[in-house]
Amino acid sequence: MLDVNAPPSLKSLAASLGLSAATVSRVLSGQAARYRISAATRDRILARAETSGLVVNHLARSLRLQRTLSIGLVIPDIANPFFALLAREIERQARRHGYSVIVADSEEDPAVEAEVLALMQNRHVDGLILAPVGTSAATTLLRALAATRPCVLVDRLLPQAKLAAITSDHRHGARLAVAHLIERGHARIACVQGHPGTFANDERVAGWRAAMRRAGLATAGLLFGAGYSIAAGRDGARALLESPAQPTAALALGNLLALGVLQAAREAGRRVPEDLSLVAFDDQPWAGVMTPPLTIIDQPIADLGREALALLLERLGRRDAPPRRRTLPVRLIERGSVHDRRARPAASSPTPDPTP
Amino acid sequence: MLDVNAPPSLKSLAASLGLSAATVSRVLSGQAARYRISAATRDRILARAETSGLVVNHLARSLRLQRTLSIGLVIPDIANPFFALLAREIERQARRHGYSVIVADSEEDPAVEAEVLALMQNRHVDGLILAPVGTSAATTLLRALAATRPCVLVDRLLPQAKLAAITSDHRHGARLAVAHLIERGHARIACVQGHPGTFANDERVAGWRAAMRRAGLATAGLLFGAGYSIAAGRDGARALLESPAQPTAALALGNLLALGVLQAAREAGRRVPEDLSLVAFDDQPWAGVMTPPLTIIDQPIADLGREALALLLERLGRRDAPPRRRTLPVRLIERGSVHDRRARPAASSPTPDPTP
């Protein structure tokens, strides 16, 4: 049984109207005026397209036009709230501009990344937005991709690659956090890091180091953790709590890390913020509902996504546009996880501040 | 300047080897044996493909083969942790099976859903996984899609559509929660719902109603809320706390709702769980770190994704396979947000239990 109601192609519609495919194509692509198609045929075509539920074959169109109107999005973990939000914004903006998005999850694994980049290449995406996994790995494949189509890096930079990139000011975020803590009388400020070797993490660590040094404070023995999970945060915080340096405050370079720190502190019978103050990175809906509500360094995730797409579209429009880099500002959201030691020093903190 | 290092197509590679495209195609698609290509040419082609970084044009291939090896994924909000996790699992499984995924966010809006379904249609996805927005809206478009390719519904059912579907047992989840509370001496059990009219929500509400009735408990005046946000949860919980029914426990039909309930309780000076016990739906990394740690009805999100893809692949393989429906079990994770009223009745709960 043949389905007579199957959505017709441009071609079949043309045939059924006794017109050539060319004419139909011209009308459908809005070129009716340019080709001086008669109003009558134009309307006939338009009307029929409407009623018949015509669906033009995008594959054929892409093949002919040499552009697919699709972009690739490669991120290390779609389920990570940061990347999920980023993906949402990018998809929405892309759709607004007529592009569809092929997503792939590199699983924070260079091998998988290479695999999906190859996939993006043979799917002929017009452009690519990538949060790269390593600092090096995929560069030869990426170079090949970038040679033929615009690519923009997001959240993570590849310093050696001359690609457009959009990141937020991780380094400044860490400085902001440290300054906030110092102002409130903290001096032994630890850092619980995420995945060393990734751009955002290393920038934040660098910012923490710089801010500490500028204030004349030591950082030796105050860096803990490896990985972005709750478990990693807990492990890092356990080490931190038992360390000889006896930090009074900690930066958690990711929100899940903060959760781990909270857990560890509770287990050890330390109060947050009285015994250990905490500033965490990346705001989440639940951050303000924790006890205590978390003081956060927040990055504008939706803006990152929007800008990434803007950068891509810019270069999709003018292929010779230079690859630009933009850095977006971050801000500190003060809530309740930082104790002011100047006002009423924490009772359970035995060691006095070493005056630098 | 011509880029001599541009990745060659099958065609150009054939030319440079002095072979026909047909031969190269046969070798690359693993048909060398079937066509009795000589080992020599086969190896020559394979070797050259390797070194030159050949990239076969997927568009042309799809056009010819009438299949794109891509599937569409339409969900109401990628940034929602539930759908993010679902998307991750679906993308990973799809990739393992050679499919790429075009995602689109319907923004919980029937109009947008219609738009993206049309997009999926003209992108010629081989199959579609959809978490539908309304109960009706897109059905004509969806019918058109489903007539030509397999579609599977996930998380949300369209009762009238005869499509494959995979959901978790929302109704039983609610029953589980109610039973858990009743066992612990609760009788006035409220429900803070999400988006009425969506499948998961309505099933959970129905489960709550059924379980209450079976236990001889009333539900009148105990249903609150509308929407899945923290704010909606807070508003619902405020009403709940001031209601004449004076509930001692609440089901929050979404984890963000639970956050809102927690906030409202705090504002009102009520303790959780002593004054108000809480069971929330859908586990999250932070749920166990809240104070109190949340008792949760958990659905197996990754399994949902995996099963959705399995169902799709099954019908991609045998187009005549009947559209099956599967329901996945949920479980209760007991943590600390439910107070046992039998042991030591909450001090601040003035009204005695109405014995049914």
Place this chain on the structure above:
DNA sequence: TTGTAAGCGTTATCAC
């Protein structure tokens, strides 16, 4: 004002 034909890069069929 519209049609014809070539071509985008594959693969299947038929030929040799």
Place this chain on the structure above:
DNA sequence: GTGATAACGCTTACAA
């Protein structure tokens, strides 16, 4: 064993 050739459905010179 391998090569022509046609076709997938569209767009765009070029013709008429």
